Amino acid sequence: MHDIWNPWHGCHRVSPGCENCYMYFLDEKRGQRGSRIYRTKNFDYPLQRTHTGQYRVQSGELIRVCMTSDFFLPEADPWREAVWDMMYQRRDVAFFLLTKRPERIRDHLPSDWGDGWDNVWINVTCENQAMADRRMPILLDIPARHKGVMCAPFIEPVSLAPYLAGGQIEQVKCGGENYGGARPCHYEWVKALHDECLSAHVPFSFIETGTHFVKDGRHYRIPNKLVQSWQAWKSGLNFGHLPRFHLQTDLGFPVSEEDMYKPRYDGPNCSHCGSRRICNGCSHCGKCSPLF
Missing domain, CATH: 3.30.750 (Transcription Regulator spoIIAA)
Known part of the structure; x- marks a missing residue:
């Protein structure tokens, strides 16, 4: 990629x-x-x-x-x-x-x-509450202009509310687990994390459901990652934008808008992709088959 x-x-x-x-x-x-x-x-x-x-x-x-x-x-x-x-x-x-x-x-x-x-x-992984409570205080104490969190693989409920209040975290991303031995991801966990981010005005991205997704007590097996991403997008939980990076030329001048890369979301699945808001757009590699 x-x-x-x-x-x-x-x-x-x-x-x-x-x-x-x-x-x-x-x-x-x-x-x-x-x-x-x-x-x-x-x-x-x-x-x-x-x-x-x-x-x-x-x-x-x-x-x-x-x-x-x-x-x-x-x-x-x-x-x-x-x-x-x-x-x-x-x-x-x-x-x-x-x-x-x-x-x-x-x-x-x-x-x-x-x-x-x-x-x-700089982002840290918080796959469960124990890792969130271990890693988030360290991240918040580190000098960095941009900080974020990835709850993936999302294998247990995670509350980040205490760590979002200070305004340092610019985005939270989450997604289920895939491949051999994948553990279930529950919609209720995703929704609760979304609600915390919404309350703290922190952008949120639900990237994919994972192979095993549980919603309203029903267990769904979704081996196709494109379908996982579509289902995450379909949830309607994603909101907010990427951090604003103040990029510079090698001479130290701001990169002008006209010289910035413009992502193209015109691939066969871009319109319904859970990762769209955090990716560089379609590279037109030809590997994706349209879902619909």
Whole structure:
């Protein structure tokens, strides 16, 4: 996908949300070990250029980082500084970081981080209440201009109300679990989290139901991820917008609106996709078949 950058691959399980990790599942299908951590061939993706000399990643894009690993993984310590340098060089691009290791963030920020970079959005995973209560205080104590929460896989009820009140969290996202051993996600959990976000005026995105979804006491098995996303969109729970990133050129000037990347949501399923509000638009790869 054009909006994902995996500078390294592989991870170690650290919490209940890792139990049925999709990366481990997919690696096993390919005959690989998800616990094998290595730097990828796409390490320098933000600096790659087309044959015309333009950056492949355009100004204004939102790039999700380390979706097959963890940005603050200890094994990645030797590589992280170079990645921070690329993010600083591409201050015209927004980078979405997600971690289950917030206790490592403060000691592994760039030396010139200050109160945060305006193009970096730090998110933590809160798959259940225990992880929310462990990780959210750490996130709130970290200097960063953009902070968010991902409740996925959503395996138990989670209340974030105490952590939303201060106004630091810019968006909450949630979604059910997939692949081998997927645990149920309950609509009531999603609705309760939505209601907390609505009360705190924090944007909310329900991305997908997961393979096993429970609503009004009925258990639905939904193996097709496109259908999961459609059902999440159909719930009508999503509201709000992405954070406002104040992006800059390499000379420090604001990136003008006319030079910003304009996402196109004209793919076969974009109009009814639960992830639409947090993605870069359709890359027109041809892999999606229309649901309707």
